[in-house]
Amino acid sequence: MSSFLASKRQVLVSACALATLTIVPALSHQAQAQAWPTARPITMVVGFPAGGSADMIARTIAEPLSKRLGTPVVIENVSGAGGTIAGQKVANAAPDGYTVFMASGSEVSIARLFNPAVKYNGETDFTAIGLVGDVxxxxxxxxxxxxxxxxxxxxxxxxxxxxxxxxxxxxxxxxxxxxxxxxxxxxxxxxxxxxxxxxxxxxxxxxxxxxxxxxxxxxxxxxxxxxxxxxxxxxxxxxxxxxxxxxxxxxxxxxxxxxxSLWNGLFGPAKLPPAITARLNKELNEVLREPAVWQKLQKAGVETQGSTPQALTQRIRDEVQRVQSIAPAAMKSSS
Incomplete structure (x- = not known):
């Protein structure tokens, strides 16, 4: 009988240990999200050189976003391969809120449908944060x-x-x-x-x-x-x-x-904690309402909108579906 009780106690201890192993990482991620952002800079990756339209949009957003978050937002230009080198960098980054991607439909939705060298999937390898606008x-x-x-x-x-x-x-x-x-x-x-x-x-x-x-x-x-x-x-x-x-x-x-249209949006790596995604979305939408930001983007031809993460995710799905239907003919017409 004592052997039975000991065995039962061992099973209970093992079950508790397993539950702890499952809960601790979840609590750790939750704690990180609640503490975010710290004084550590946030890197906003742009897939094109400084001075271009993509860089201009990113810099217009970065400064007021930095003020709202209380931590520096630093632009990193990672140009090449139509922005997809930057896309891969962000897809590989830790989902901790310190690496974000100012990207367009070309890098996120379209590139992989025409170029087999693009290994990331814009639907699954990024977390949509919010739409900036359309050109x-x-x-x-x-x-x-x-x-x-x-x-x-x-x-x-x-x-x-x-x-x-x-x-x-x-x-x-x-x-x-x-x-x-x-x-x-x-x-x-x-x-x-x-x-x-x-x-x-x-x-x-x-x-x-x-x-x-x-x-x-x-x-x-x-x-x-x-x-x-x-x-x-x-x-x-x-x-x-x-x-x-x-x-x-x-x-x-x-x-x-x-x-x-050529839309621009803000993304994080896949599995970005929901609390961080929600905070970034809220602050991004507030930045887009600032008169100075609105006027500068309008002057550059960007029709600002803002959106929820869910709406941007759906837009990517719709765009991929539409482009998939014409990609074979498009490749044939260019051969």
Missing amino acids: PLVLVASPRAGLKTVAQALDKAKREPAALSYASSGVGTVLHVAGELLNQKAGTKIAHVPYRGAAQMAIDVAGGTIELAFFMTPTALPHIETGKMVALGVTTTARSRAAPQIPSLSETPALKGFDV
């Missing part, structure tokens, strides 16, 4: 193409399949995705010509070397205003705040529901 794209035509509306462009593309080509800043970019989504929705086969950047695209559109191109709206507006490009439509369902005179592509019946 609409705009479809433009060369003045020498004789096109004034997107309906005219689509009509010509159907009548003369080899007559038109469109330029983007590269295979797998959001500009490329916009072009292939247009082909899919309109039933056209406008050929894709990838460029290395916007500067040469602008020269070739103005000179008539290429008939159509997708640009970031802030990049194209000066050329549109001087007559070097003809604006056919912005790629969001609503007209751009920066250029309300330009129609939305979705206003054309053949492109109803057309909606593509």
